[in-house]
Amino acid sequence: MQDRYPDPETFSVGSLNECLGKRLSLLSISDTRGYNQLIVSPDISRPGLCLSGYKYKFMHDRIQIFGETEITLLNKLSPQDRIAAIANVYGFPVACSIVTKGLTPPEELVAAVDKAGSALFVSPQDTTPLIHDLTDFLGEVFAAYISLHGTLVDVFGEGLLVMGRSAIGKSEAVLGLVERGHRLVADDLVRVRKASNRLIGTGDALIGFHMEIRGIGFVSIAELFGVGATKEMQSINLVVRLLDADLVDEAERSGLEEKSMPILGVDVPMVEIPVLPGRNITLLLEVAAMMNIQAKDTGCSSAERLNRKLIARMGRKRLRE
Numbered sequence: 001m002q003d004r005y006p007d008p009e010t011f012s013v014g015s016l017n018e019c020l021g022k023r024l025s026l027l028s029i030s031d032t033r034g035y036n037q038l039i040v041s042p043d044i045s046r047p048g049l050c051l052s053g054y055k056y057k058f059m060h061d062r063i064q065i066f067g068e069t070e071i072t073l074l075n076k077l078s079p080q081d082r083i084a085a086i087a088n089v090y091g092f093p094v095a096c097s098i099v100t101k102g103l104t105p106p107e108e109l110v111a112a113v114d115k116a117g118s119a120l121f122v123s124p125q126d127t128t129p130l131i132h133d134l135t136d137f138l139g140e141v142f143a144a145y146i147s148l149h150g151t152l153v154d155v156f157g158e159g160l161l162v163m164g165r166s167a168i169g170k171s172e173a174v175l176g177l178v179e180r181g182h183r184l185v186a187d188d189l190v191r192v193r194k195a196s197n198r199l200i201g202t203g204d205a206l207i208g209f210h211m212e213i214r215g216i217g218f219v220s221i222a223e224l225f226g227v228g229a230t231k232e233m234q235s236i237n238l239v240v241r242l243l244d245a246d247l248v249d250e251a252e253r254s255g256l257e258e259k260s261m262p263i264l265g266v267d268v269p270m271v272e273i274p275v276l277p278g279r280n281i282t283l284l285l286e287v288a289a290m291m292n293i294q295a296k297d298t299g300c301s302s303a304e305r306l307n308r309k310l311i312a313r314m315g316r317k318r319l320r321e
Helices: 013-020 068-075 079-090 107-116 127-141 170-179 221-225 281-298 302-320
Strands: 063-066 096-099 119-122 145-155 158-164 183-195 198-202 210-213 217-220 233-235 238-244 259-263 266-275
Touching: 013 127, 063 068, 063 127, 068 079, 079 107, 107 119, 127 183, 145 170, 145 233, 145 281, 158 170, 158 281, 170 183, 170 210, 170 221, 170 281, 183 210, 183 233, 198 266, 217 221, 238 259, 238 281, 266 281
Parallel strands: 063 096, 096 119, 158 238, 238 266
Antiparallel strands: 145 158, 145 183, 183 198, 198 233, 210 217, 259 266
8 A cells, every 4th residue: 555545456355344344334244254355346336137137247346236126136036046146146256245224135145155255244324325435435546646746735625736846845835834724635745546537635655644844854744733734635626836936937927827737637727936035935825725715616816807807997998088
């Protein structure tokens, strides 16, 4: 596990139970049998058709969800027909199955799972919410991802990915944000995953919530500021590039020029801030986050609204002339 998600190449049933067991209230019916089975698909399957005998293109490589429909169907069958129906499913290599709504799995189902060396769980949760939570998590585990050099922080709920050359002051500026009550997600190495056209950033599992502050060394944000100053993951809403002022020909002054940075095919809004002695970069990062929130809420930036007012004023002036 390089980041706070399991490695999709080695993602197993045991990993699933470790990550989602409490959240989905999973109770293992097969002890730890089948925990070493790999989960290879981000999708799930409802095996109703296969239970009825239609096995064509049965998605056996997915987690199988036995909801009220499937369990009711099995309970209405005779013991002999029930065994045959279940054999239609577990004649395939099924890694994991979940019975929802706290329903009791038939004895024949438990026996078939044991014989197949598969894993079987029961959850008290309703089928639809469980499927949503499960598919959301699996989608993130199997999502395309990249690693970026930068610092990710939650500012007023906005995920700011702060980037720039080494020693330009990214960590120090974000440390100031943490001191002001915002939350650190990752420093130095940010792993970004694309899930449902949304970018999710996490940190490195080994580095955790440590920051490297030049002249001081590595500091633990959770220990110094408390666990409330940290966050496991965060959507990336804005990229902020810190630039050396002498390398910037003409810094943006009006705010009308909209820039973006493509990450995994998603264009993320971006602002570039020249770094000069005496500039309060921490405050500027906070303002950038607030302006991004405002732009999303109103549909345009404050600079654009001001520009419209100025154009309207000039138009009225020309009419009076």
